[in-house]
Amino acid sequence: MKWLKRLFVLIVVAALCTVIWFSFAVWTGIYSVYTLPPSTDNPDGTTLIVSREEGEPMFNSPNAKIPPPPPKEKSSGLTFGTARKPHRPLRDRTVLELPYIDWAYQKSLEP
Numbered sequence: 001m002k003w004l005k006r007l008f009v010l011i012v013v014a015a016l017c018t019v020i021w022f023s024f025a026v027w028t029g030i031y032s033v034y035t036l037p038p039s040t041d042n043p044d045g046t047t048l049i050v051s052r053e054e055g056e057p058m059f060n061s062p063n064a065k066i067p068p069p070p071p072k073e074k075s076s077g078l079t080f081g082t083a084r085k086p087h088r089p090l091r092d093r094t095v096l097e098l099p100y101i102d103w104a105y106q107k108s109l110e111p
Helices: 002-028 102-109
Strands: 031-036 046-051 094-099
Touching: 002 031, 031 102
Parallel strands: none
Antiparallel strands: 031 046, 046 094
């Protein structure tokens, strides 16, 4: 019986650590919350935790209003910088798939 209590404590600690890690990763910008609302293709909808790409908001969805990028200043002369890479597809960046979460979808619609 004592080993059962230890196993339960270990599972609770592991679950707590996982929740803390995902919260920290979303907060710091390692991960992003991408919500796909219910549709004809996916009647239940889904919420994905994905690796965040450059310029991607914390809460995102296909219907999100993404502000236009700031205008680039014209510079006279030679500049060195990196070109923006295209975003990888969601299926390659997905870390965790969750059921549809409406408040995350509503958060993605905010400007």
